Amino acid sequence: MKSPKTITIGTFDGVHIGHQKILERVVKLAEQLGSTPAVLTLFPHPRMVLQKEDSIKLLNTIEERIELLKTIGVEEVIVKEFTKEFSNLTAEDYVKTILVDEINTKQIVIGYDHHFGKNRSANIIDLKEIANKYDFKVEEISAQDIENITVSSTKIRNALNDGKVALANSFLGYNYFITGKVIKGKGLGRTLDFPTANIYIKASYKLIPKDGVYVVKSQIKDIDIFGMMNIGTNPTVNGKTRSIEVHFFNFDEDIYDSELRIEFLKRLRSEQKFKNLEALKSQLRNDKTIALGYINSL
Numbered sequence: 387m388k389s390p391k392t393i394t395i396g397t398f399d400g401v402h403i404g405h406q407k408i409l410e411r412v413v414k415l416a417e418q419l420g421s422t423p424a425v426l427t428l429f430p431h432p433r434m435v436l437q438k439e440d441s442i443k444l445l446n447t448i449e450e451r452i453e454l455l456k457t458i459g460v461e462e463v464i465v466k467e468f469t470k471e472f473s474n475l476t477a478e479d480y481v482k483t484i485l486v487d488e489i490n491t492k493q494i495v496i497g498y499d500h501h502f503g504k505n506r507s508a509n510i511i512d513l514k515e516i517a518n519k520y521d522f523k524v525e526e527i528s529a530q531d532i533e534n535i536t537v538s539s540t541k542i543r544n545a546l547n548d549g550k551v552a553l554a555n556s557f558l559g560y561n562y563f564i565t566g567k568v569i570k571g572k573g574l575g576r577t578l579d580f581p582t583a584n585i586y587i588k589a590s591y592k593l594i595p596k597d598g599v600y601v602v603k604s605q606i607k608d609i610d611i612f613g614m615m616n617i618g619t620n621p622t623v624n625g626k627t628r629s630i631e632v633h634f635f636n637f638d639e640d641i642y643d644s645e646l647r648i649e650f651l652k653r654l655r656s657e658q659k660f661k662n663l664e665a666l667k668s669q670l671r672n673d674k675t676i677a678l679g680y681i682n683s684l
Contacts, residue, residue, distance in 0.1 A: 404535035477503030618657035
């Protein structure tokens, strides 16, 4: 028999400070009821499936989202594949087959404006009626509580697209990060005395902040390593493809093929084209001085 669950449902892209309030309520309620705190989340994003939006960018990969949800105390993350067939489930079929039979839901914490079922035609009133039939409870998050949450995933995406990582971090409640594999690059950084780790991100839907130079931090072998990252096309050498490169300070180990999580701390400047490599090298030295000053102030 599956353990009874206290759940909430949503995309939770970013798992930001607004989401965290709802999730903390789920964890607390589950503790009171002796049930398992859980989240039902959909992947891919419905807009990717229904509107074929390849351009949609998300704050987290699905793996990152699961990791963030679990750090808050959610014990079980149920990832439901969003398909056209799934979108055609009637409201009652969705509740009966997924929430009741599959998950064993005993309590749901959900926003007053939640819609579900085919064409998102059912609302919170319908959910409460169906809940009575299948013997689980619905706790409604009121309009006032939701309006008090001034943060949204869209606001965070907009901040990152503008390069405003400090603002995005304040909305998230943690430092925005990317997770990627270190791959071989062209070796340009080494010729400039700034060797870089080139980062490959598999998930094409992951939002990469605006091109430019950033102060970043990573954990390598459980040690915080700081550095500066360039996102862009390397216009000084007439680069064409967008790349992500990190120069780590006071670090010279072979990390090829490593999976790194890299946090964004501060944006230093836009990417720019220099008249020659010597001018670029001079700017990088200047960037490093500013970055180290910032890091030492933390």
